Amino acid sequence: MPDIGVEPRSLRAAARGSEDVAAELRVVDPRVADPIAEAMPSSGAAKYATRVSDYWEERLKRSVSSLDQRAQNLIAAADRYDGGEQKGVADFTGLAPGAEREQ
Amino acid sequence: MGDWETIAGWNPAALRAVGDDLAAELRRLKGTEAELRAAATPQEWEGEAAEAARRSLAEIERGVLHRVEEFAMLQAAVDDAAERLQRLHDAMHAAAEFARAHGYEIADGVVRPRPDGEPSQDPDVRAHLEAKVEQIVRTGLDIDADLTMVMQSVLDGKGHSDSETMTKAAEAGAESGQSTVPDPPENGTPAQNKAWWDTLSDSERAWLIAHRPEVIGNLKGIPYQARHEANVNRLAIERERLLELRENLRDWKFVLERAREVGIGQTISDLRHIDDKLKALDVLERQAEHNSIISLDTSGERVRAAVAIGDVDNADYVAVHTPGMNSAVEDNMNRYVDELREVTQYAQDMLVGTDKTVATVVWMDYLPPKTSVDEIVEGIFDDRAEDGAKRLAAELEGLRASRMDHPPDRVTAIGHSYGSLTTALALRETDAVDAFVSQGSPGWNGDDGLKVPPGELYNMRTDGDLIAGTGWYGGNPEHYDGVRQLDTDDAVTVDGDPLAGSEGHSGYTEADRVKATSEYNTAAVITGRHDLLIEKQPPREHVDTR
Structure with missing residues (x-):
C-alpha cells in the first residue's frame, strides 16, 4: 500500500512549514520598485516600474495562495490518516501541478 | 523639457534608496529557504497524492527562486544606475561650473553665452563644453536604457538561470543586472573622450x-x-x-x-x-x-611608446620631448628618461618656494628613421616626421583636453634633431603648446605657420654639432626670424652658478649631474622663467685694427 508508513505528524509539520513560507512571502513588499518612477521621472525606467511591481505582486500572491492551499491539503490528509481513513490520495489527486507553473 | 533637464531631474539618492529597499526585500525572500525545507513533503509518504504534493512544492520553490533572481537583478541594476547617475550629476555640475567660469551657460542642453558674461574666445572651450553636454546626455539615456532593459527582462520572465539555491539565484541575478560599460565615442575627439570618461x-x-x-x-x-x-x-x-x-x-x-x-x-x-x-x-x-607608460603601440615594425616623469595629470608645467633619428624604445628610452629627469629636476629647482610642479614626457610614439642601410634613405625625406607630427599633435590635443578643467600653466614642446622637425610639423597643426625648444636641428621649414605664441620659439646648437645647421629640412633655425637662440656654451646663471658647455649632436641633455647651459635653458623655458634665460651672444664682428 503506497500510503502506509506516513506519519500524520510529519504531514502537519510540512503544512506548518508551508504556512511559514506563506507568512514570510506576505511581508515581502512586491511594490518595492514603484519609487523608481519618482527617482527617474519621465524616463523609460519609470514607465516600467509599476509594471514590474504589478507583476511581482501577482506572482507573490499566487505563491502565497498555493502555499495556503498546500497547507490545507496537508492538514486534511493528516486528519484523514488520524481518523484511520486512507483517503489521503484524494486530497492531492487532481491537484493541478501546473497551478503555480512558472514560465 | 529636453534630455539635459530630464536627466538633471533624476535623483541618484532616491535611486540608491530603492536599491537598499530591494536588498531588504531580497533578504526576506532568501530567508524562506529554511521554511521551504521544513515544508517538504515527508519522504516516507508515497503514492499519487504524495507526488502531487511534491510537484506543487517544487513549483512554489521555483517561483520563489525566480523572484530571488529578479529582485537581485533589479537591485544590481538600480545600484549600478544610482552610482552612474551620481557620477553623471557630478559631471553636469562640473560642466555648469566650467561654463560659468568661461562666460557660458548650459540651458536645455545648449551651450550659449551667459547674458551677463563675456564668453571665452577660445574655440576649444566651447567645443569642450559641447562635447561634455553631448556625452552627458548620451550617458544619461544609456543609464535609463540599461535599467529599462533589466526591467523588461523581469517582465518577460525569460532567462532565469534555474539555480537550485537562493544564494546561487541571487548571484545569477546580480550578475545579469550589471550594466555593460559603454564604449568610448567612435573616432571621438579628445574632448569627446574626456567627456565620456568623466561620466x-x-x-x-x-x-x-x-x-x-x-x-x-x-x-x-x-x-x-x-x-x-x-x-x-x-x-x-x-x-x-x-x-x-x-x-x-x-x-x-x-x-x-x-x-x-x-x-x-x-x-x-x-x-x-x-x-x-x-x-x-x-x-x-x-x-x-x-x-x-602613457602610450604603447606594438603594431608597427618597432614598439612606439611614451614615458612620463612626474604627474602629467596635475603638474603646473608639462614638457613633451621628441627625440630624433636612431631613437628606438629598446635602445634609447632609458637614456632619454634619465636625461629628461635631470632637466625636470632643474626645472623643479627653479620653482623652489612655490607649490608648482613639473612633469615631462619622452615621446617616442613615432618611428624616426635609423641610419641603417634600409632606413637611411628615409631620413632624407620627412615622411616619418609627418606621420609622427600627426600623432604628436593628437597627443598634445589630448593633453589639452584632459587638462581642460585645470589647465597647466605652461606646456612646452622640445624636439631634438629629426624630432625638432617632427615637433615643428605638429605645431603647425595644433596650438596646444606655449613654447617650442629646438635642439640640434637640421631644420624645420622656418617659423611660418607655427601656432606658438610670439617670442616662444627657441633654438640651440652646440659646438661641434654637425647635424644642426645643415638645413636639410628647410634651412637653418639659427637664421629663422622670430626664433630666439639660446646659449649652450659655458655660462654663469644670474645667481652666479657656473654652467657647463655642451658639445656634439647628442650633448644637449646628459644624465651626468652636471648642470649644462643647454639643460638650464631648457628648464627655464619649461617653467616660463624668461628672466633666467641665457641667450646666445651674436658673434662679435671682427674689426681689423691694422
Whole structure:
C-alpha cells in the first residue's frame, strides 16, 4: 500500500512549514520598485516600474495562495490518516501541478 | 523639457534608496529557504497524492527562486544606475561650473553665452563644453536604457538561470543586472573622450582598465594615470602575444599561412623585429616601476611608446620631448628618461618656494628613421616626421583636453634633431603648446605657420654639432626670424652658478649631474622663467685694427 508508513505528524509539520513560507512571502513588499518612477521621472525606467511591481505582486500572491492551499491539503490528509481513513490520495489527486507553473 | 533637464531631474539618492529597499526585500525572500525545507513533503509518504504534493512544492520553490533572481537583478541594476547617475550629476555640475567660469551657460542642453558674461574666445572651450553636454546626455539615456532593459527582462520572465539555491539565484541575478560599460565615442575627439570618461563611475573605469586596456592605453583626452594603468596591463598581454608569435614563427607552415594572411612583408618584419619588441617591453616594464607608460603601440615594425616623469595629470608645467633619428624604445628610452629627469629636476629647482610642479614626457610614439642601410634613405625625406607630427599633435590635443578643467600653466614642446622637425610639423597643426625648444636641428621649414605664441620659439646648437645647421629640412633655425637662440656654451646663471658647455649632436641633455647651459635653458623655458634665460651672444664682428 503506497500510503502506509506516513506519519500524520510529519504531514502537519510540512503544512506548518508551508504556512511559514506563506507568512514570510506576505511581508515581502512586491511594490518595492514603484519609487523608481519618482527617482527617474519621465524616463523609460519609470514607465516600467509599476509594471514590474504589478507583476511581482501577482506572482507573490499566487505563491502565497498555493502555499495556503498546500497547507490545507496537508492538514486534511493528516486528519484523514488520524481518523484511520486512507483517503489521503484524494486530497492531492487532481491537484493541478501546473497551478503555480512558472514560465 | 529636453534630455539635459530630464536627466538633471533624476535623483541618484532616491535611486540608491530603492536599491537598499530591494536588498531588504531580497533578504526576506532568501530567508524562506529554511521554511521551504521544513515544508517538504515527508519522504516516507508515497503514492499519487504524495507526488502531487511534491510537484506543487517544487513549483512554489521555483517561483520563489525566480523572484530571488529578479529582485537581485533589479537591485544590481538600480545600484549600478544610482552610482552612474551620481557620477553623471557630478559631471553636469562640473560642466555648469566650467561654463560659468568661461562666460557660458548650459540651458536645455545648449551651450550659449551667459547674458551677463563675456564668453571665452577660445574655440576649444566651447567645443569642450559641447562635447561634455553631448556625452552627458548620451550617458544619461544609456543609464535609463540599461535599467529599462533589466526591467523588461523581469517582465518577460525569460532567462532565469534555474539555480537550485537562493544564494546561487541571487548571484545569477546580480550578475545579469550589471550594466555593460559603454564604449568610448567612435573616432571621438579628445574632448569627446574626456567627456565620456568623466561620466563613468569608478568601478566602470576600473573595469575598463582591467578588461579593455587596449581601448584605454592610448585614448587621447582621458587621464594619463588611467592610460598608464591600462598600458601596464597591456605589457603582460603583449609579451605573451609576442612570445607566442615567436614560437609559432619557428613553424614554416605557420609562416606560410601568416604570409598569406598579412603579407610576406609583414611576416618578414615580424621575424626580424620580434626580439627587439620584446626588449622594448622589458624596458617599459622597468620604466613603469617609477614612471608612467602613457602610450604603447606594438603594431608597427618597432614598439612606439611614451614615458612620463612626474604627474602629467596635475603638474603646473608639462614638457613633451621628441627625440630624433636612431631613437628606438629598446635602445634609447632609458637614456632619454634619465636625461629628461635631470632637466625636470632643474626645472623643479627653479620653482623652489612655490607649490608648482613639473612633469615631462619622452615621446617616442613615432618611428624616426635609423641610419641603417634600409632606413637611411628615409631620413632624407620627412615622411616619418609627418606621420609622427600627426600623432604628436593628437597627443598634445589630448593633453589639452584632459587638462581642460585645470589647465597647466605652461606646456612646452622640445624636439631634438629629426624630432625638432617632427615637433615643428605638429605645431603647425595644433596650438596646444606655449613654447617650442629646438635642439640640434637640421631644420624645420622656418617659423611660418607655427601656432606658438610670439617670442616662444627657441633654438640651440652646440659646438661641434654637425647635424644642426645643415638645413636639410628647410634651412637653418639659427637664421629663422622670430626664433630666439639660446646659449649652450659655458655660462654663469644670474645667481652666479657656473654652467657647463655642451658639445656634439647628442650633448644637449646628459644624465651626468652636471648642470649644462643647454639643460638650464631648457628648464627655464619649461617653467616660463624668461628672466633666467641665457641667450646666445651674436658673434662679435671682427674689426681689423691694422
